[in-house]
Amino acid sequence: MTVRVSEGKRAERRLGWLLCAPAAIVMVAVTAYPILYSVWLSLQRFDLKFPDEREFVGLSNYITVLSNEYWWTAFGVTMLITVVSVAIELVLGMGLAVVMHRTLVGRGLVRTSALIPYGIVTVVAAFSWRYAWTPGTGYLANLFSDGAPLTERASSLAIIILAEIWKTTPFMALLLLAGLALVPDDLLKAASMDGATAWQRFVKVTLPVMKPAILVALLFRTLDAFRVFDNIYVLTAGANETSSVSMLAYNNLLRGLNLGIGSTMSVLIFISVAIMAFIFVKLFGTAAPGREEGRR
Amino acid sequence: MKLRWGLLDAVVVVFALLPVLWIVSLSFKTTATLTDGNLIPREWTLENYRTIFQTDQFVRALVNSIGIALISTTIAVVLGTMAAYAVARLDFPGKGALVGVSLLIAMFPQVSLVSPLFDIERQLGIFDTWLGLILPYITFSLPLAIYTLSAFFKQIPWDLEKAAKMDGATQAQAFRKVIAPLAAPGVFTSAILVFIFCWNDFLFAISLTSTERSRTVPAALSFFTGASQFEDPTGAISAAAVVITIPIILFVLFFQRRIVAGLTSGAVKG
Amino acid sequence: MADIVLDKVSKKYPDGTVAVRDVDLEIADGEFVILVGPSGCGKSTILNMIAGLEDISSGDLRIDGERVNDKAPRDRDIAMVFQSYALYPNMTVRENMAFPLRLAKLDKATIDEKVNDAAKVLELTALLDRKPANLSGGQRQRVAMGRAIVRNPKAFLMDEPLSNLDAKLRVQMRTVVSRLQRRLGTTTVYVTHDQTEAMTLGDRVVIVRAGAIQQVGEPQQLYDHPANLFVAGFIGSPSMNFLHASVADGRLRTALGDLPIGSRVRGLLSDAPENLIIGIRPEHFEDAALVDEAARAKGTEFEAPVELVESMGSDKYVYFTVEGERATSAELEELAADAGASDLPTGGGANLVTRLSAESAVKEGENWRVWVNLEKIHLFDPSNGRNLTLHEGRAAGVTAE
Numbered sequence: 001m002t003v004r005v006s007e008g009k010r011a012e013r014r015l016g017w018l019l020c021a022p023a024a025i026v027m028v029a030v031t032a033y034p035i036l037y038s039v040w041l042s043l044q045r046f047d048l049k050f051p052d053e054r055e056f057v058g059l060s061n062y063i064t065v066l067s068n069e070y071w072w073t074a075f076g077v078t079m080l081i082t083v084v085s086v087a088i089e090l091v092l093g094m095g096l097a098v099v100m101h102r103t104l105v106g107r108g109l110v111r112t113s114a115l116i117p118y119g120i121v122t123v124v125a126a127f128s129w130r131y132a133w134t135p136g137t138g139y140l141a142n143l144f145s146d147g148a149p150l151t152e153r154a155s156s157l158a159i160i161i162l163a164e165i166w167k168t169t170p171f172m173a174l175l176l177l178a179g180l181a182l183v184p185d186d187l188l189k190a191a192s193m194d195g196a197t198a199w200q201r202f203v204k205v206t207l208p209v210m211k212p213a214i215l216v217a218l219l220f221r222t223l224d225a226f227r228v229f230d231n232i233y234v235l236t237a238g239a240n241e242t243s244s245v246s247m248l249a250y251n252n253l254l255r256g257l258n259l260g261i262g263s264t265m266s267v268l269i270f271i272s273v274a275i276m277a278f279i280f281v282k283l284f285g286t287a288a289p290g291r292e293e294g295r296r
Numbered sequence: 297m298k299l300r301w302g303l304l305d306a307v308v309v310v311f312a313l314l315p316v317l318w319i320v321s322l323s324f325k326t327t328a329t330l331t332d333g334n335l336i337p338r339e340w341t342l343e344n345y346r347t348i349f350q351t352d353q354f355v356r357a358l359v360n361s362i363g364i365a366l367i368s369t370t371i372a373v374v375l376g377t378m379a380a381y382a383v384a385r386l387d388f389p390g391k392g393a394l395v396g397v398s399l400l401i402a403m404f405p406q407v408s409l410v411s412p413l414f415d416i417e418r419q420l421g422i423f424d425t426w427l428g429l430i431l432p433y434i435t436f437s438l439p440l441a442i443y444t445l446s447a448f449f450k451q452i453p454w455d456l457e458k459a460a461k462m463d464g465a466t467q468a469q470a471f472r473k474v475i476a477p478l479a480a481p482g483v484f485t486s487a488i489l490v491f492i493f494c495w496n497d498f499l500f501a502i503s504l505t506s507t508e509r510s511r512t513v514p515a516a517l518s519f520f521t522g523a524s525q526f527e528d529p530t531g532a533i534s535a536a537a538v539v540i541t542i543p544i545i546l547f548v549l550f551f552q553r554r555i556v557a558g559l560t561s562g563a564v565k566g
Numbered sequence: 567m568a569d570i571v572l573d574k575v576s577k578k579y580p581d582g583t584v585a586v587r588d589v590d591l592e593i594a595d596g597e598f599v600i601l602v603g604p605s606g607c608g609k610s611t612i613l614n615m616i617a618g619l620e621d622i623s624s625g626d627l628r629i630d631g632e633r634v635n636d637k638a639p640r641d642r643d644i645a646m647v648f649q650s651y652a653l654y655p656n657m658t659v660r661e662n663m664a665f666p667l668r669l670a671k672l673d674k675a676t677i678d679e680k681v682n683d684a685a686k687v688l689e690l691t692a693l694l695d696r697k698p699a700n701l702s703g704g705q706r707q708r709v710a711m712g713r714a715i716v717r718n719p720k721a722f723l724m725d726e727p728l729s730n731l732d733a734k735l736r737v738q739m740r741t742v743v744s745r746l747q748r749r750l751g752t753t754t755v756y757v758t759h760d761q762t763e764a765m766t767l768g769d770r771v772v773i774v775r776a777g778a779i780q781q782v783g784e785p786q787q788l789y790d791h792p793a794n795l796f797v798a799g800f801i802g803s804p805s806m807n808f809l810h811a812s813v814a815d816g817r818l819r820t821a822l823g824d825l826p827i828g829s830r831v832r833g834l835l836s837d838a839p840e841n842l843i844i845g846i847r848p849e850h851f852e853d854a855a856l857v858d859e860a861a862r863a864k865g866t867e868f869e870a871p872v873e874l875v876e877s878m879g880s881d882k883y884v885y886f887t888v889e890g891e892r893a894t895s896a897e898l899e900e901l902a903a904d905a906g907a908s909d910l911p912t913g914g915g916a917n918l919v920t921r922l923s924a925e926s927a928v929k930e931g932e933n934w935r936v937w938v939n940l941e942k943i944h945l946f947d948p949s950n951g952r953n954l955t956l957h958e959g960r961a962a963g964v965t966a967e
């Protein structure tokens with residue numbers, strides 16, 4: 001009897017592994033090996049313009065990058081864009097989620113139009129913004145009397161952030177909407193019977209119930225925002241110190257053809273993201289998405 | 297009250313649509329009126345569209361975009377379906393690890409892969425080929441596919457499989473006649489989401505290609521020139537942008553409900 | 567039509583749970599058998615093994631004398647109705663009902679005829695072209711039944727088919743099921759949680775606890791002559807009262823006073839433990855003022871404070887608290903847990919539920935004299951739950967000579 005039972009179990013395991021293997025192999029082969037390889041590259045001097053000078057240089061690339069002010073500027077810009085855009089997206093996304101949740105007039109229209117920014121190719125949206133803010137072609141550039149906002153650092157950054165927000169608020173809102181749907185109606189009714197105002201109900205009842213959904217949305221969006229690239233590439237191409245770390249790494253690689261330095265930046269970005277993910281998971285422990293899945 | 301919600305709705309719709317309308321408007325403007333800053337073109341023209349479809353640059357990129365996105369989507373959805381079925385229905389050691397790995401990849405900074413893939417693909421000879429883009433696309437869309445699909449599969453009432461067997465179906469018949477029709481919408485939804493992801497990508501498209509051979513439209517846009525080298529490409533870019541935006545807008549219009557369900561189930565429950 | 571025999575059937579799940587152990591059961595051709603027991607006792611597992619949806623770990627299952635352990639569900643010719651109905655959401659009612667026939671490769675005309683007949687029997691004709699999502703709970707239930715009956719299977723298996731319906735519909739559907747089974751005369755195994763279904767539907771009832779059969783019998787037999795404490799407590803609503811009792815000076819010392827013991831029981835008690843449990847059904851009490859002389863001699867009287875009176879019209883449920891120890895045993899705790907009553911506060915002493923005549927003038931808060939019929943009292947051994955008053959399967963009270 002026991003033999004048969006364990007056989008059934010073993011068959012289930014085998015099937016499970018068999019079904020997962022192709023996906024797992026592809027995912028690991030295309031991420032784990034390259035990231036290890038890029039660690040290896042980052043320890044070398046390797047410039048495709050001077051392929052003969054390739055040599056092992058230890059951590060010197062890291063010293064070069066970390067003592068370079070461009071890197072730190074880019075890092076600062078990336079952080080600024082991440083923090084500001086995610087914060088604004090959270091507020092707007094919450095508002096949008098509430099509108100989508102409550103609204104009865106033209107619900108379908110609102111949902112559909114909110115989804116459009118999600119679907120639009122980022123580059124296309126970025127071009128639209130670029131033309132909008134370029135004097136001449138633009139309808140927005142004239143809002144500011146002094147001309148070309150994309151040629152100044154502060155206004156460029158603001159426009160990049162605006163483009164990011166436009167593009168990803170709907171996604172944030174959808175995640176939050178799913179969380180909103182989990183708040184039991186009876187709970188809200190009970191709270192209003194207890195004399196809570198609409199605002200109090202939102203803060204004391206809705207937000208706490210939604211906390212896991214909010215955290216998941218924040219986690220995903222923060223790490224996503226940190227990768228910002230497309231918008232900057234199209235809007236400013238990194239001019240006026242508006243490069244993000246992704247932009248900088250890309251430029252070192254494809255413009256500078258410097259594989260060693262480019263890889264060093266890749267590794268540093270990977271480490272930054274890992275640290276942020278780790279902090280999120282530590283801070284929010286049980287709410288981290290991986291946990292629940294593991295239990296099933 | 298109703299009015300206030302209506303007003304909010306209007307704000308949302310305008311905010312979401314304005315940039316799209318703007319680029320549509322640019323694409324219909326003549327070179328002369330391009331810089332007039334009017335939302336509604338004063339002179340309508342199809343010249344820009346004619347231009348892009350006459351240049352090999354755009355047509356080639358469009359073919360690349362469609363081909364690469366379709367192939368990547370097909371493979372990712374097939375692999376994702378298999379893995380998601382295992383995650384949703386089977387118990388096996390390593391399941392947690394698989395879910396963890398795909399979660400990590402969902403948050404992976406793609407730019408970190410650009411340098412090593414650039415070098416690896418050059419050595420393997422797949423740099424600037426369809427395959428060179430398809431591989432990273434599959435990788436980064438698999439987590440999305442696995443999450444949405446396993447959430448869908450968990451909702452299927454698997455009692456039905458038993459019921460079908462009691463009704464005289466074989467295992468294969470139970471799957472084909474009962475389970476597959478129920479799973480199809482979920483598979484279809486994740487296919488749309490994966491397609492949008494592949495269609496949208498810019499970073500890999502611009503880093504892992506160097507010629508028109510495999511450059512997709514988003515990457516090609518930034519290399520665009522007008523009909524001649526010296527013409528302002530704004531009109532052409534806008535027209536091309538509109539062309540690649542249309543399929544997505546159609547998807548969104550037709551499958552709005554499904555896309556919402558797919559996005560939220562994958563991200564919140566997963 | 568077929569008989570179904572379970573011969574020492576056991577089920578051990580892959581994770582090591584033994585859900586069913588050594589079940590012996592013979593179900594005659596055309597019989598309607600009810601499986602009843604607390605949640606998790608293995609009812610569904612037994613049913614799924616008969617269906618072929620779960621492997622049998624050991625023992626034999628025979629249908630019509632043929633061993634079918636290794637046959638696939640489709641080769642057993644059995645239909646099943648699921649608790650969730652398991653209707654195929656992508657098919658209309660007609661397609662749902664036709665599905666087993668299509669799989670059996672019947673020709674279209676026959677299929678139509680059979681589906682229409684079944685639909686007529688279950689009053690589904692008007693709904694044939696709807697999808698399950700557009701049906702009410704009761705209608706879905708009938709479609710599930712319809713899908714089971716269209717192909718004239720050898721047997722029906724039903725796993726809590728009515729438990730998703732509201733109380734009123736459940737009563738209605740109960741009669742539908744009962745009439746249908748009688749009309750078709752198909753062997754049926756029916757799993758339920760519901761007392762009333764168990765008592766009213768079947769020819770025989772099987773009581774299951776922790777994967778083992780406790781007693782098999784006609785409903786009335788189980789009610790009057792429960793083999794053990796578990797069966798006694800499980801069958802009947804409100805359930806039997808259990809009190810602690812001890813044997814002293816040839817009498818039974820209980821919270822109701824000292825009770826005489828008849829010679830038959832005295833004989834049985836010689837090797838029984840000192841501490842026992844007595845069980846009395848609510849209807850075996852009566853307002854002492856309403857008992858006539860002839861009856862009075864069969865019982866004894868006691869006085870206790872009235873806690874609560876619930877008038878049902880036809881009779882009155884009267885709740886008393888009596889001084890004295892409460893009865894304790896593993897079975898009783900399990901029963902309380904299944905009823906969800908394990909954490910109800912019961913205060914000191916033992917609670918009695920009695921069913922008195924509607925004419926009784928009993929009042930809450932007063933002390934009242936109550937008569938109890940000693941011929942209907944059961945005595946149980948707390949260590950193994952056995953009914954000590956049972957003799958050749960029949961119970962006859964503690965005073966029987």
Ligand SMILES: Nc1ncnc2c1ncn2[C@@H]1O[C@H](COP(=O)(O)OP(=O)(O)OP(=O)(O)O)[C@@H](O)[C@H]1O
Pocket residue numbers: 579580581583584585603604605606607608609610611612759
């Ligand atoms: N696939 C399984 N693997 C392991 N254990 C199981 C499995 N299915 C059921 N069990 C266990 O077997 C026991 C009997 O389960 P079963 O479903 O037969 O109970 P049941 O009597 O039908 O209960 P209910 O009235 O709640 O439906 C339970 O303890 C249950 O936890």
Ligand SMILES: [Mg+2]
Pocket residue numbers: 609610611725
């Ligand atoms: Mg059950």
